[in-house]
Amino acid sequence: MSIKAFLTAALVAVASVSAQNATTNGTMQSNSTEYAAGLVQALQAANLTTLAGLAAQNAQALLPFLMTGNKTVFAPTNEAFAALGNASNNATLVANVLQYHIYYGDISNNAANASNASMVHPNASATANSTMTNATMTNPHTILRSLLNSTEFVQLPGNQSQVGVFTMGNGSSMGNSSMMGNSSMMSDASMSGNSSMSSVTWVGATKNVTSVATTTYKNLVVHVIPEVLTIPGTLNETATAANLTQLTGALNTYAPGALQMLEAIRGVTIFAPVNAAFANVTSLLGTLNATQITDVLLNHVINGTVVYSTEITPTTNATSAAGETFTFMSGANGTYVKSGNSMSKIIRADIPIANGVVHLIDNVLANPMSNPQAAASAASVYQSMARTATAIPTGPVAAVPAATGVAAAATGGGTSGAGKVGVSAAAGALALGVGLLVGA
Known part of the structure; x- marks a missing residue:
């Protein structure tokens, strides 16, 4: 039996079992079998044989999601999977990696909405190889939720799955030549090419990955990519990879254990x-006591919720872990965040981590003030919403009108209202824990 025939049979067999378990309706079973067979054949025709094999192995988990609603799939080439080496032998890891390559919705439609937005988003992803440094802000980010929701890799609040951050290309056509001479991808009847589609760039923590071909299969938009996407790591792993030595050094010096506390929170925005920003506040920090320095650090953190750039508007108000208010301003030069009398420009937004998101800023928010009562009040609001969030959010991450912010957040809809941007129950423990550690 050929590899193609074997994979087709395997995927079809799993599809049949899945359909029988789900319903006795003959039509549904027939549709599942047809869908699975067509998908694996399309992947084979596109020379994505490794992905086809992995899809067959994980069909029972993936097929119910793939068949329903519009999805965006990022399909690594055979060479991309080969570069994983022995990691590809870890079945659990591979299953989670595949889930991180499948996203709810059609990214091209959501990107169009983002580009038509009136505000200037604090995004920085101009180049294909930009790292976590001062990057040029160009395309607005589109943030979609993936299928990845395993607690081994994701600790987001309200049953949220991990996100991917994307930008669209310049509208260049994606012809056959972009697939390194593989003309079969666009000629196969079951998987049709779309020459009007732009390339898509996944914006990672330390590198970006841009699609080399785009095509469709039924309800799927498939972007072929030359590398396997990396599941976001922990805060410490991301800070280490990004060389944020001054930040981690300040936390370890003035608040030992704070990194571990931040990683334990379900939902954090940093x-x-x-x-370079720390060099400008060395003299100021020298005038503050340990408690004030702790408050400065906590005024860079929102605990218990995740605020992406697409949720930030000039009307957004957020409460820090120290109980102080964040406000945001946007203009032709970018987006700024303010705490107390200290303001900083967001120079790189939307770096997902396992339990939240990191935004890079160009100055330290040197606000030594705190308001424990405000922190407690915000914590109460967010706790209530977290308890009522039962459904897994599947829509793109975007701001909603402030008037409906609390309701939307409670149902997992994504909002930038003051109700959603609160502080979790862990905020008080974090502030107290850090304070005790600093005072020790």
Whole structure:
């Protein structure tokens, strides 16, 4: 039996079992079998044989999601999977990696909405190889939720799955030549090419990955990519990879254990100063006591919720882990965050981590003030919403009108209202824990 025939048979067999378990309706079973067979044949025709094999192995878990609603799939080439080496032998890891390559919705439609937005988003992803440094802000980010929701890799609040951050290309056509001479991808009847589709760039923590071909299969938009996407890591792993040594150094010096506490929170937003920013506040920090320095650090953190750039508008108000208010301003030069009398520009937005998101800023928010009562009040609001969030959010991450912010957040809809941007129950413990550690 050929590899193609074997994979087709395997995927079809799993599809049949899945359909029988789900319903006795003959039509549904027939549709599942047809869908699975067509998909694996399309992947084979596109020379994505490794992906086809992995899809067959994980069909029972993936097929119910793939068949329903519009999805965006990022399909690594055979060479991309080969570069994983022995990691590809870890079945659990591979299953989770595949889920991180499948996203709810059609990215091209959501990107169009983002580009038509009136505000200037604090996004920085101009180049294909930009790292976590001062990057040029160009295309607005589109943030979609993936299928990945395993607690081994994701600790987001309200049953949220992990996100991917994307930008669209310049509208260049994706012809056959972009698939390194593989003309079969666009000629196969079951998987049709779309020459009007732009390339898509996945914006990673330390590198970006841009699609080399785009095509469709039924309800799927498939972007072929030359590398396997990396599942976001922990805060410490991301900070280490990004060389944020001054930030981690300040936390370890003034608040030992704070990194571990931040990683334990379900939902965290961090405005992280780049290394150069700390040089500008050395003299100021020298005038503060340990408690005040702790408050400065906590005024860079929103605990218990995740605020992506697409949720930030000039009307957004957020409460820091120290109980102080964040406000945001946007203009032709970018988006700024303010705490107390200190303001900083967001120079790189939307770096997902396992339990939240990191935004890089160009200055330290040197606000030594705190408001424990405000932190407690915000914590109460967010706790209530987290308890009522039962469904897994599947829509793109975007701001909603402030008037409906609390309701939308409670149902997992994504909002930038003050109700959603609160502080979790862990905020008080974090502030107290850090304070005790600093005072020790």
